[in-house]
Amino acid sequence: MFHKIAQSGNGCTSVIIDLPAEIYIKLVERIYEDEQGGLPSQRAALKTKTAKIIRERMVADISKGASLPPLVVGVLIDSDYYGEQTNHLSSREDMLALVEGVDLSRLSIIDGMQRTTAILEASRKSGFDGVSDLRVEFWISDSANNLIYRMLVLNTGQVPWDIARQLEAIYRPLLEKVETSVAGTIKFLSKDSGRRSGLSANEFESEDIVELLLIFTSRKRELNLKDRIAQDFVRLDMIESSSHVDMMQYFSETIMLLSKLNFAFSTFEAESTLRVTLKRYSSGKEVFRAFPPKAGFVSALSIYLFGKPGVETDWGAVPGKLELLKTNIEHLIDSIQDAITPDDKEEVLCLEDLEERITAHRVAASQVGRFEREYFQKAFGTLFEDAQTLRNFKACWYAY
Numbered sequence: 001m002f003h004k005i006a007q008s009g010n011g012c013t014s015v016i017i018d019l020p021a022e023i024y025i026k027l028v029e030r031i032y033e034d035e036q037g038g039l040p041s042q043r044a045a046l047k048t049k050t051a052k053i054i055r056e057r058m059v060a061d062i063s064k065g066a067s068l069p070p071l072v073v074g075v076l077i078d079s080d081y082y083g084e085q086t087n088h089l090s091s092r093e094d095m096l097a098l099v100e101g102v103d104l105s106r107l108s109i110i111d112g113m114q115r116t117t118a119i120l121e122a123s124r125k126s127g128f129d130g131v132s133d134l135r136v137e138f139w140i141s142d143s144a145n146n147l148i149y150r151m152l153v154l155n156t157g158q159v160p161w162d163i164a165r166q167l168e169a170i171y172r173p174l175l176e177k178v179e180t181s182v183a184g185t186i187k188f189l190s191k192d193s194g195r196r197s198g199l200s201a202n203e204f205e206s207e208d209i210v211e212l213l214l215i216f217t218s219r220k221r222e223l224n225l226k227d228r229i230a231q232d233f234v235r236l237d238m239i240e241s242s243s244h245v246d247m248m249q250y251f252s253e254t255i256m257l258l259s260k261l262n263f264a265f266s267t268f269e270a271e272s273t274l275r276v277t278l279k280r281y282s283s284g285k286e287v288f289r290a291f292p293p294k295a296g297f298v299s300a301l302s303i304y305l306f307g308k309p310g311v312e313t314d315w316g317a318v319p320g321k322l323e324l325l326k327t328n329i330e331h332l333i334d335s336i337q338d339a340i341t342p343d344d345k346e347e348v349l350c351l352e353d354l355e356e357r358i359t360a361h362r363v364a365a366s367q368v369g370r371f372e373r374e375y376f377q378k379a380f381g382t383l384f385e386d387a388q389t390l391r392n393f394k395a396c397w398y399a400y
Contacts, residue, residue, distance in 0.1 A: 001016065001017055001018040001092065001135070002015070002016075002017055002090075002091055002092045002095070003015070003016045003017075004016075004089055004090075006086065011079070011082060011141055011142045011143055011146060012139065012140065012141045012146050013086045013089070013139075013140040013141075014137060014138070014139055014140075015089060015095050015137070015138045015140065016070060016135060016136070016137045016138075017092045017095050017096075017135075017136060017138070018092070018133050018134065018135055018136075019133060019134050019135075019136050020128070020133055020134075021119055021123065021128050021131040021132070021133065021134050022123070022128040022131075023096075024071070024119070024134050024136055025116075025119060025120065025123065025128075027073070027099060027100075027107075028073065028107070028109055028116060030104055031104055031107050031108060031109060032109060032113070032116055032117075032120075055114065055117060055118050055121070058114075058115070058118040059118045059121045059122045059125070062118055062119060062122040062130075062131055062132070063122045063125060063126050063130050063131065064130060065130055065131070065132045066132065067132050068115055068119075068132070068134060068135075069115075069135075070134075070135040070136060070137045071109070071111065071112035071115060071116065071134060071135070071136050071137070072109075072110040072111035072112060072136075072137045072138075072139055073099075073107060073108070073109060073110065073112075073136060073137070073138050073139070074107065074108040074109075074110045074138075074139050074141070074147040075098070075099060075102055075106065075107060075138050075139065075140045075141070076102075076106040076107075076108070076141060076142070076143075076144060076147065077102070077106070077140060077141070077142055078142065079142035079143075082140075082141075082142040085098060085140075086140055095138060098140075099138065108147060110139060110147060119131065119134075175188065175206060175209060175210065175213075178209065178213070178248060178251060178252050178255065181248070181249065181252035186202050186203075186204065186255060186256070186259055187202060187203045187204070188204055188205075188206045188209055189203055189204070189205050189206065199289075200266075201259055201262040201263035201265075201266045201285075201288075202259050202263065204255070204259075208291060208294065209255070211223065211291075211295070212251075212255070212294060212295065212298045213251055215295055215298050215299050215302070216247075216250075216251050216254060216298050216299070216301075216302045217247060217251075217302075218309065219299060219302045219303050219306060219307075219308065219309045220299060220309060221295050221296060221299040221373040221374065221377045222295075222370065222373060250305065250318070250322065253322060253326070254298055254301050254302070257301070257326060257329060258288070258294060258297050258298065260329075260330070260333055261288075261297075261329065261333060262287075262288040264284075264333045264336040264337055265284035265285070265287050265288065265336070265349065266283075266284050266285045267284060267336065267337060267345065268283065268284030268336070268342060268345045268346070268349055268351070269282070269283050269284070269342060270282040270283070270342055270346070270351075271342045271343075274342060274343070274346060274352075277352055277355075278351060278352060278355060279355065280355055280358070280359075281351040281354060281355050284345075284349060284351070287351070287354070290372070291369075292369050292372035292373045292375075292376060293372065293376045295373045295376070295377075296372070296373050296374070296375065296376025296377040296378075296379065296380055297376060297380045299373075299377050300376075300377045300378075300379075300380035300381040300383075300384060301325075301380065301384060303381065304321070304325070304381065304384040304385065305318050305321055305322060306318065324388075325384055325387060328387035328388050328390075329383070329384075329387055332348070332387065332390065332391075332392075332393075335348045335391070335392075336348050336349060347392060348391075348392045348393065349392070349393055350392050350393045350394040350397060353393075353394050353397045353398065354393070354397040357375075357397050357398065357400065358372075358375065361375070361400075374400070375400045378399040378400045379393075379396040379397055379399050379400065380396065381399065382395055382396045382399040383396045
């Protein structure tokens with residue numbers, strides 16, 4: 001069996017062939033063993049009780065020769081050789097030769113981690129003799145984005161990922177650009193390592209960075225993430241293709257500035273006299289610990305640089321605005337770090353005012369996050385607009 005569809009418009013070629021299960025396992029065994037199938041953010045074989053019960057039934061059926069839906073294997077080829085390597089494919093043997101000549105790091109199980117697990121278990125129990133031949137679709141591409149698209153969008157019958165994992169996978173190419181820009185100064189931590197409550201000032205969770213990126217490019221403090229996945233996936237190159245500006249560089253600068261300010265705030269620890277009035281913000285680390293203050297900071301800075309949503313941006317003025325802002329903000333940061341005693345730092349930070357203003361606005365528990373995003377957007381909007389004249393943060397906390 002050999003069936004080929006070339007999609008010249010997006011650098012993809014689909015080839016379906018039939019294979020003995022033993023040959024398939026030899027092809028994918030090593031990439032399967034890394035527990036992600038060779039594709040960043042791919043789910044490992046599921047280990048829940050329900051998944052094990054279902055897989056036990058699948059193993060029994062496979063051992064009896066049950067026919068499985070096609071498995072999908074991604075093959076990544078350098079764009080310089082993509083045409084040369086795919087145009088000549090005309091037989092099952094050609095396809096196998098291509099796969100065998102590709103480095104293992106460029107193969108990935110796009111769809112079929114659970115079925116591959118079941119095939120392996122069936123082969124260990126009774127060998128490959130009773131296992132039916134498999135249909136395998138090879139999705140050949142010169143872009144990792146296309147392989148991720150195939151996994152997320154075109155697969156059917158998938159147990160859905162949560163939103164954070166989908167965002168992290170889809171925007172991974174853009175995240176890598178930000179990581180390169182801030183290399184050695186800021187760490188991005190994947191959701192796979194578990195939620196962290198004690199992040200340091202230079203540590204961000206990857207899904208938070210993704211949402212901050214969407215906030216920055218849309219200039220909105222709140223987003224419907226489910227909708228953004230559908231809307232923005234087809235525009236992965238939107239930011240790169242802007243003829244006016246390298247938006248990713250500005251976003252990287254924004255994250256750097258946020259991290260520096262967070263670090264400066266984190267140097268404050270209230271002494272006993274201040275703790276009488278400071279409850280929530282007795283430590284400066286608490287200001288940016290939650291996501292809403294970060295969202296408020298990023299949205300306010302984006303609006304300061306590019307204007308409100310719908311307003312035409314004066315792109316020529318943006319570099320100068322950013323450099324002036326950085327200079328002025330860093331003067332405030334220096335004032336915090338140069339202050340020796342907690343009382344001196346409080347004179348700059350004015351966290352008593354922040355706590356008083358935050359607690360004065362009573363909102364329903366379900367609306368706290370929304371209120372704080374709006375509050376901090378206005379606070380940091382004032383910071384950016386008036387940074388040249390501000391000597392402390394009091395005017396920021398009273399902006400709402």
